[in-house]
Amino acid sequence: MMWFNIAKAQSFMPTQGTEIAKQVDNLYGFLLVTSLIACVLVIGGMIYFVWKYRRKSPNDKTAYISHNTALEFLWSFIPLVIFLAVFGWGWYIYHQMRAMPENALEINVIGKQWAWEVEYKNGYKTVNEVVVPINQDVKILLTAADVLHSFYVPSFRIKQDAIPGRYTALWFKADKLGEFHLFCTEYCGTSHSGMIGKLRVVSREDFDKYLEQGQEERFLPLAEKGKKLFAVKACASCHAVDHPGAMVGPSLFQKFGHEEVMDDGTKIMFDENYIRESILEPNKHIVKGFPKGVMPTFQGQLNENELSALVEYVKNLK
């Protein structure tokens, strides 16, 4: 079975972070080699024949060979056998991917335009960063807040769509420490290509420490808690906080206490109430130069305490 590995070296697949990844790569290596053989046979055969039987004079006589049943049966049957073998092998691996292990560590992930919201069982929330312990079955429970997204970690060879109004799940057991890319592969609008996260595989101890730190953040001062929320709720994917440039939405940098011009020409004071209104009813007043209907409402997703924290944070962007 050496040649699978040779093929793999040429397959440009990303690092294998799980056992399943190795299995997938073996099958892929097999397919790569058989495909190569098939292409060499077909394309090579074609080139050989067209060259050998190229037209030598305008009245060349050609053979009258209309068919050959035995040959035709053979070349239908052999591909069929290969395809079915590949299918069976694929089924075997796919079944392992889909069979959820019991007692897995469960992590909830919500896809939203345009960030991954991650929530651990103890209530700790992060955004665009999933941290998991090594050598442990992890089950990701997925859903989406707005449109379809797809959770994809190339190094683990896993992918699953996140669907609003429904849970889907995937599992993995990482066996390599390190940091891996997490992409969104289901097109989800403007910043689809910016919806990139990290999946960090750490040791058991580091994982426990990580969760503890998360716990402590509950006791942060108001503005810092707001800062955290600003990231978790993915406000940061659309609003700049350290420069005045517009992103998807207007920058919030140094806005507090200044007047803002709306698309109907009126001016509104950027004060606490305006911040609050913008979070809960974003489309009531639209800042000049920005399209309506882009920012989702956060009505029902934040409690009063969290709202105050966000207002406090935005107030302090100086």
Added chain:
Amino acid sequence: MANTKAHGDNYINFEKGIWSWLTTVDHKRIGLMYFITVMFFFLIGGIMALLLRLELFAPNAAPNVGQILANGDVYNQVMTYHGAIMVFMVIVPGIPAILGNFFLPLQIGAKDVAFPRINLLSWYCFMAGAILAIATFFTTKIDTGWTFYTPYSIRTGTATAMMVLAAFIMGMSSILTGLNFIVTVHKLRAPGMTMHRMPLFIWSLYATAILQMLATPVLGITLLLLAVERFLGIGIFDPKLGGDPVLFQHFFWFYSHPAVYIMIIPAMGIISELITTFSKKVIFGYTAIAYSSLGIAAVSFFVWGHHMFVSGQSETTGIVFSFLTMLVGVPTAIKMFNWVATFYKGSVEFRSPMLYALGFMFLFAIGGVTGVMLATLPIDVHFHDTYFVVAHFHYVMVGGTLMALMGGYYYWFPKMFGKMYNETTARISFVFIFIGFNVTFFPQFILGAMGMPRRYFDYIPAYENLNKISTVGSWLILIGFLVGLYTIVQGLMKGEKAPMNPWGSKTLEWQTSSPPPHDNFSVEPVVTAGPYEYR
């Protein structure tokens, strides 16, 4: 300006004036009208492709700091129009509407299609849909991708409903063409032409017509439901209202997977014609090729779920669809082997249509084997919605269908226009397109294997080099098409007069003058043997 009476001796000069074209019921003229309009859309779609590639030449420094295109939204719009135009306005209608319309009656020895007026109507449907589709560009533009997946397509503040209506109207055109072809094949064959004496291009158009008639209505209804959902919000697809967003994908692919075969089966038909003609040899396994078209058409209805392996459908569903998809591979492989076997002991002439046929086989082989990879469940989980898929479908649709279409153009150019094109520039054009194509799309397989998702207007630096190569390739393709355009224009203006049968082909369309007279044949042909009796 009604019919100018001085009737010329061929279909082009038969009547004069733009009005005589816009009201014509001559299938050849309608074919030419499709030719001009479809090529125009191809140009627009192509310019957009170049823009997309330019944008992807390098990753952006910061979000929303576009390089060529202003920002992500603009990229997404261009990506959507490129895809939608190329699929609905170029590749799907391309072969049946242009070459099918022109050559189906000629190849079966008929005077016209069965319903000439419906034929004209289908062109008007196509134009109405196309104009509506282009018009969305001047409103809010759409940014859903050509697949219109819900719930994004319900929520986005863009002209989805209008675009969907446009696709619906173009679908009508496709259905009408299919209907017309089926009846024509059954009713209007020349005396002596049994089904088994039909050229393979006709078989392929016949299989395609069945697909067009059966699958397109599903798309139509799906798109109407989408429009209804947008306007009335009755909760079919929108999860907020209790609808099922994945249901849309089932509906959509129930059309769009067969649509892939609407694109490729006629291409296979053309390739069969080119290969026998330029090997001067009877095609190997005529019956197998003819029936495998029907076989592919039949099975293609049962494989749509392979687009949805990671959509949350059940494990069993995935397995069933993977299995059925493998079965489609077989008739496809059969055709490849038949073509190769046809060369054996033939007399192969490397005219430019033949170069396109060989290019087709090369690219289609790669498109085909990567298709098997995508049909394999766990491999698809990794590749789904990455650049691997982008590379695969470009190999099949562009490398396959477009190559065949180009080969068909050169092959039938003398018949359509009565002029010969310049062989040298045609070959140069082919070489640039072929090399450029591989330089553009081969690296995308690797990008996909490395994990680069599709529909990304920006990417991580690790993907940069391969994207650069890919973009440079798109410039080579551009050069190739410019040389090709030159060849066509030069041939039309200055080409030598074409003889009746410049390639020594056996099929009926070559038994009439070039260009053909208004009613195709001066004497009704009588068929006494199979279509490829080279002895």
